[in-house]
Amino acid sequence: MASSGVNRWLRPEVYPLFAALGVAIGICGFQLVRNICINPEVRVNKERRAAGVLENYAEGEKYAEHFLRKFVRNKRPEIMPSINSFFTDPDRN
Incomplete structure (x- = not known):
């Protein structure tokens, strides 16, 4: 039963779909990390949040x-x- 699910999704026809989704998830992850790390409006530390605007x-x-x-x-x-x-x-x- 499990092998039929694997055979259904791991065909060569779906590799471009996996590639497109991988690129989209990578871009989203990059933007998330970029915003958390260097965006001046995002404050993760308690000391920076206390500073206000x-x-x-x-x-x-x-x-x-x-x-x-x-x-x-x-x-x-x-x-x-x-x-x-x-x-x-x-x-x-």
Whole structure:
């Protein structure tokens, strides 16, 4: 009885589903750990919770302006810019 359940779910057709779920769970876990560890608004320690509302804008700016956001700020939102410019640029045709 148990082997039929294993045979049902461990077929090669469901490997992409497991991969997609694994990536989604990994992203959620990363964001959870990131927020708990470095978010200035999340306070786990009792001493930090007792501080109340902090007006620490520099720490919040550092958290919000992380490396990836700085990297993509001046980039065009394209996946394949060379192919897009080939088909949309009238000067090249």
